[in-house]
Amino acid sequence: METLFDGINQRLEFSSCEEEGNSSDTTSDDFASICSPSLACRTPKVQRHRSRSNTLASPLRCTSPIPYASWKKLRLCESPSTPKSLLSKSSQLYSNIKINHRTVRFASAAANLIQAPSVNVNPFTPDTVRRKSELLWRQSSRSDDDEDYGHRLKHSLTSSEEDDEAFLPPKRRAVQAFMLSRYESEFLEMECIGVGEFGAVYKCVNRLDGCLYAIKRSRRPLAGSANEQLALKEVYAHSVLGHHPHVVRYYSAWAEDDHMIIQNEYCDGGSLSDAIVKKEAQGVLFTEAELKDLLLQVALGLKYIHSSGLVHLDIKPSNIFICQQPGTSTGGEGESEEEDDESTSTTVIYKIGDLGHVTLIASPQVEEGDSRFLAKEVLHENYLHLPKADIFALGLTVLLAAGAPPLPQNGDEWHSLREGHLPKLPQELSPPFRSLLQSLLDSDPTRRPSARELCKHTVLREKRTERLAAQLRRELNVEKLRTAMLEKELQEARQAALSPKQNLSPRLSPGLKPPAKMGSLPRTGRRLVGRKTERSLSFGTPGYGV
Numbered sequence: 001m002e003t004l005f006d007g008i009n010q011r012l013e014f015s016s017c018e019e020e021g022n023s024s025d026t027t028s029d030d031f032a033s034i035c036s037p038s039l040a041c042r043t044p045k046v047q048r049h050r051s052r053s054n055t056l057a058s059p060l061r062c063t064s065p066i067p068y069a070s071w072k073k074l075r076l077c078e079s080p081s082t083p084k085s086l087l088s089k090s091s092q093l094y095s096n097i098k099i100n101h102r103t104v105r106f107a108s109a110a111a112n113l114i115q116a117p118s119v120n121v122n123p124f125t126p127d128t129v130r131r132k133s134e135l136l137w138r139q140s141s142r143s144d145d146d147e148d149y150g151h152r153l154k155h156s157l158t159s160s161e162e163d164d165e166a167f168l169p170p171k172r173r174a175v176q177a178f179m180l181s182r183y184e185s186e187f188l189e190m191e192c193i194g195v196g197e198f199g200a201v202y203k204c205v206n207r208l209d210g211c212l213y214a215i216k217r218s219r220r221p222l223a224g225s226a227n228e229q230l231a232l233k234e235v236y237a238h239s240v241l242g243h244h245p246h247v248v249r250y251y252s253a254w255a256e257d258d259h260m261i262i263q264n265e266y267c268d269g270g271s272l273s274d275a276i277v278k279k280e281a282q283g284v285l286f287t288e289a290e291l292k293d294l295l296l297q298v299a300l301g302l303k304y305i306h307s308s309g310l311v312h313l314d315i316k317p318s319n320i321f322i323c324q325q326p327g328t329s330t331g332g333e334g335e336s337e338e339e340d341d342e343s344t345s346t347t348v349i350y351k352i353g354d355l356g357h358v359t360l361i362a363s364p365q366v367e368e369g370d371s372r373f374l375a376k377e378v379l380h381e382n383y384l385h386l387p388k389a390d391i392f393a394l395g396l397t398v399l400l401a402a403g404a405p406p407l408p409q410n411g412d413e414w415h416s417l418r419e420g421h422l423p424k425l426p427q428e429l430s431p432p433f434r435s436l437l438q439s440l441l442d443s444d445p446t447r448r449p450s451a452r453e454l455c456k457h458t459v460l461r462e463k464r465t466e467r468l469a470a471q472l473r474r475e476l477n478v479e480k481l482r483t484a485m486l487e488k489e490l491q492e493a494r495q496a497a498l499s500p501k502q503n504l505s506p507r508l509s510p511g512l513k514p515p516a517k518m519g520s521l522p523r524t525g526r527r528l529v530g531r532k533t534e535r536s537l538s539f540g541t542p543g544y545g546v
């Protein structure tokens with residue numbers, strides 16, 4: 001692993017400060033060799049990869065082939081480094097240093113030597129993340145030690161003594177920032193977390209904010225390739241989709257050295273595919289409750305994507321990511337009022353990622369996803385119900401999580417699944433849940449439920465319904481107690497009124513608190529009947545309770 005990253009670090013050297021046309025240093029083959037086949041966990045892609053358009057111009061459509069210049073515009077960082085402070089320091093230094101061929105070579109060697117430059121520690125991040133950042137910070141401080149730096153420099157740069165003075169430690173960081181690519185200057189790479197068809201994904205810490213990100217780098221150079229379209233689609237889709245709790249969050253994208261780089265939210269639980277493999281190895285299965293939770297959460301993400309006029313077209317376990325967040329709610333931005341009510345104790349948040357196949361529902365340009373998850377009508381080029389293709393893929397995804405055997409890529413078994421025959425499962429699912437899954441695989445897309453319908457489905461919402469019922473029962477009991485107390489107090493007040501000889505103030509029976517003060521009675525924390533309106537009780541009126 002170590003050498004892999006070192007290699008990549010070296011490959012990225014000078015990527016943003018090279019002159020145009022002088023970037024031959026880094027080639028696709030180089031990067032392909034970095035991502036060795038042994039590391040690759042590629043999923044078989046559909047055998048028939050075709051790009052077809054039904055249509056009219058649209059913001060998402062990438063006319064084919066996209067001119068090199070179009071994605072080059074994504075070079076958000078022509079200058080080598082942000083933030084601005086680094087930039088200005090670097091450029092000052094640049095003007096002071098005599099740049100010649102030899103000096104540049106020297107700088108390159110110096111930058112190569114300096115591994116693990118500084119990383120900020122974000123005080124607002126959760127403890128676990130902060131601890132990791134602090135560790136990195138300590139390591140980087142150690143490696144930043146001037147003595148150590150001087151020592152290493154002396155050993156490897158014997159031929160550049162005349163330039164030594166130009167690279168005194170105080171200037172080192174600025175020089176380094178100037179020489180490095182945006183990727184290197186802004187992020188500290190921690191590990192490679194996945195290699196897919198499109199590219200490799202790295203877990204990185206942002207040096208400025210100290211937070212973790214998943215950085216996806218296209219495997220092959222993009223200009224003019226089919227991958228260019230996928231990369232652009234992913235960036236376009238992410239930027240249009242904004243922020244939803246069940247869609248992997250996008251932060252930024254840029255082109256570097258002819259490769260697309262996408263900075264996304266890092267999901268600490270890996271992919272659903274990893275989770276399935278892990279459970280399998282442990283000999284355990286997702287419980288029905290967990291499967292329903294998975295189905296509901298992904299349906300919420302799909303509802304958001306579909307309501308934005310888009311379809312995903314590559315829903316599968318390796319494109320669903322997991323965030324472990326203790327005590328969080330699945331409700332949140334982008335969800336309807338009734339979903340906001342959904343405050344669960346779930347520790348697993350599922351998020352839809354890998355938007356490389358996203359297209360518009362209204363004028364689709366379909367790049368089929370994985371054939372194992374492909375709905376039959378899409379294969380037949382019927383794009384009238386594309387959102388239902390996502391629902392079909394979601395059905396198969398949940399079945400895989402339920403323990404179904406690996407899905408066929410083609411052949412009789414492939415067709416059998418598309419005729420509504422569920423695969424054999426190692427666990428018995430309840431009939432309502434099973435029939436819901438069956439409906440997701442219906443050969444007729446119009447009979448499959450929509451994502452919106454799924455989100456409201458009683459089978460998926462029953463946990464919520466049970467919780468609501470329990471809450472209402474508790475509230476009802478409190479209300480009954482309040483009523484009983486009020487009735488008792490009322491009765492005593494009446495008795496006092498009927499016997500004038502007695503004290504004017506009603507005598508309280510032992511154990512009873514002073515009467516008729518709303519604030520002294522147990523209050524309900526939730527509304528009981530009628531949304532968002534507190535039920536008011538009027539118990540001062542003479543006729544109450546009679």
Ligand SMILES: Nc1ncnc2c1ncn2[C@@H]1O[C@H](COP(=O)(O)OP(=O)(O)OP(=O)(O)O)[C@@H](O)[C@H]1O
Binds near residue numbers: 199271318319
């Ligand atoms: N945001 C993320 N958080 C954590 N891990 C991630 C993230 N994004 C990707 N990964 C890891 O990297 C792998 C590949 O990512 P991704 O699906 O985005 O790339 P891909 O090249 O499109 O792959 P494929 O073609 O197999 O779908 C994932 O299976 C997962 O293990």
Ligand SMILES: [Mg+2]
Binds near residue numbers: 196318319354
């Ligand atoms: Mg993927």
